[in-house]
Amino acid sequence: MINTEELLPEVREVERIIVRFAGDSGDGMQLTGDRFTSASALFGNDLATLPEFPAEIRAPAGTLAGVSAFQVHISDHDITTPGDAPNVLVTMNPAAMMAELPRLESGGTIIVNTDAFNERNLAKAGYEANPLEDGSLDGYSVITAPMTDLTKQVCKDLGVKPRDAERSKNFFALGLVSWLFSRPTDPSLHWIREKFAGRYAVIAANEAAFKAGHAFGETAELSASRLAVRPARFEPGTYTNINGNTALSWGLVAASQKAGIPIFLGSYPITPASDILHELAKHKNFGVRTLQAEDEIAAIGAALGASYGGHLGVTTTSGPGLALKGETLGLAVSLEVPLVVIDIQRGGPSTGLPTKTEAADLLMAHYGRHGEAPLPIVSANSPSDCFRAAYEAVRIAVRYRTPVILLSDGYLANGTEPWRLPSVEDLPEISVDFASSANALNEDGEEVFWPYIRNDDLARPWAVPGTEGLMHRIGGIEKEDGTGNISYDPENHGRMVAIRDERIKKVADSYPPTVVEGDADADVVIVSWGSTWGAITSAMGRMRRAGRKVARVHLTNVYPLPNDLGDILRRYDHVIVPEMNLGQLSKILRAEYLVDAKSICKVEGQPFTAAELHLKFQELTQ
């Protein structure tokens, strides 16, 4: 535990700070932000992060297109978003200044690497005059440091080449920011030694740069701006700082362990979903099999084949990949086998904004298949909630023998937050009952196995190859109810379509009652799904603190919708639906419940901020 009494007396305590690190994509800003976040997490702050990077691996250096940024919101209380306007902006070059300054709060603090502000870089960024000299930053608190030069100087004595030394300048920035915000230094120094183990010159350079940055803060009389954020008051427990894709991967592993069936992941690399493939590939000791398939279609096909064989078939993708998987999803709906399909949504259509977030695949998840092909849809609220969502997707898939789509997005995938680790024993059971015996009598009175005889959930038996006596043939052609034999009979098709619809609707019978948060007696209810959860929670808090009553329902099972949702919605005069699309959930709510749902839409590759939502809520509920 960190003793907060050790904070220096001149440090001003604040409840929360939002810091944004920005530089060229080669400047190591993601790493710097990530290290600052980890140090804050270990210090006990609540936090939320928003990494933003260009789609190009190395856009031309020094240009606006190449700016990479990482925003972290640290707080002494429970927070749910990476924050709106940053209080502090770290700019490693003019392009970062040009691109990011408009976000900074008025009067905020700017930390500048002055070495990068030369004529060439200024021109590349589109500056006609140096903003450090022309008075355009008046009104901000500007801290300047020749980071590149100072880093080179401290590295010179270590025998590190200037070119290599220059690469360490982000650690100078990290040291400086760590000092400003009274972060403990040990975690970062420890991390440098671990990360670069064996590469002594690199360790020495990075350590020296980090310490130089820290010392720079100490000696350059920057104490006026020195701030500290006390640890947040968390529920007792063990915490870790986790991003959405890691939490999601672990949720799958946990569910697979509980269910006692190994994971088979078929996946084709696609941003921002690839990290799930990387994470699961590391866990072969859990019996996880991963296949980097030749394409998106093969990825889901192989997962389906593994599910047919009794494994937990999973496929991961983003929007364009989900479009390619549509036909196989139709087969999975027809075959009625468990399958988990994960869509980490990104800006679309087409390549769109591959590294930016959006939540516009909801209608594709609902309807993006041929024929009447319903399937359950689960969504995640926050980075750590991806664990729960993955677990829930597996629960539904296994119990109801159906493909399930899990919707996450780029913001959740890469964003982090502290997560109280669940107790392994308390994770709900997932039972798998493979069929083992005949279940019907044929015309001759012989015991036979029919693959489409159903249980109370309307789920059919999961009869895996290798089981004696249960040999059967199934496929995508319409099957006769019960026997599973090919049937072109019109009435049978109508019955099977109705059964497939009914059996997915029955999934809602397994949900707990819907929670209405906030003021149950309000006249307005906010209905939402997915990663808008955090911003809405913050905005709602602002409304309620201002005396405006407001209720809220956040959906985690997006299809089938909860059985009690219609009654809940009809209790309110206003139904407001904020979404990172053009109103997809509100369309569904109107169609399903005939309520006058009003949308708040944002499709800009960025999550909602609490401030903009607060403003919209006020407008819509006047």
Add this chain to the structure above:
Amino acid sequence: MTDVALTTKKDWTSDQEVRWCPGCGDYSILTAMQLLMPEIGTRREDTVFVSGIGCAARFPYYMNTYGLHAIHGRSPAIATGLAMARRDLDVWVVGGDGDMLSIGGNHLIHALRRNVDLTILLFNNQIYGLTKGQYSPTSEVGKVTKSTPMGSLDTPFNPISVALGAEASFVARTHDMDRAHMQEIFRRAHDHRGAAIVEVYQNCNVFNDGAFAALTKKDARAEMLIPLEHGKPVRFGPDGERGVILDDGVARIVSVAEVGVDALHIHDETAADLSVAFALSRLADDRESPTPIGVYCAVDRLEYGGGIDAQIAAAQADRGPGDLEELLHSLPTWEVT
């Protein structure tokens, strides 16, 4: 394999009515398979037939085994997942030339190069049957069909060349007019560890009747089919009067009398370098010239699912079987009291 009960053709025949056109070449392939299965010494419940779409893809319905009739072209991918997850099973994949080489071409080549433990039967009839008579990726140039009224312009695939180009470890060809040969080749393909592909010349008597008749008719076979036998000179003809030599890497048909027996190419199906097998595959570039049948290559290399299982075993030996508690604590943690 222990104590596999004796079975007969009837045990391997499902209760479903076979619905191919009367006279279709698929019937003889099905019979060959149902007769072969009792001899292979495997259990019905451990056998799975996976197929895509097309006439050939109905095959699984007629075998009293597990069967998965999937979607067009995707059967090699679906079977890949099944075979990787369940190495205890015999996984067969059945499809036609459209299914395997057109819509599913990508999946086929990747299943072959990965060397997934699959036995793939490619029924080549050089036509689209189920969609009623369009040209296929193996149809000859100039083929007149409903979709090519002035003749097709597409250069066809040679399935054997495609498979060899895709690094397949077992490649063979047989035809629907010779049950014994089919059974021999199917058995060899089944016994091969890794991906085995067999091209079966199959007659579509409705839309492309007699496509291979010049080769497979009983009285033409000796003249037109070149049997490939491991370790033996490649020669054919009623009296073995013709043979194959390699001339600067190119396979050529010669008169044995002219070149002498010693000049003939000795077939080595185990050659890891597939270039000779490829050269042999180029002999069948039209339907009027002699064509090699039999096993082009049978190479031993790492079977994909076995490789994955070995990695899992190594990871477990190294780190122990997965421990969930340990996984959850694998990033830096802190306690709040």
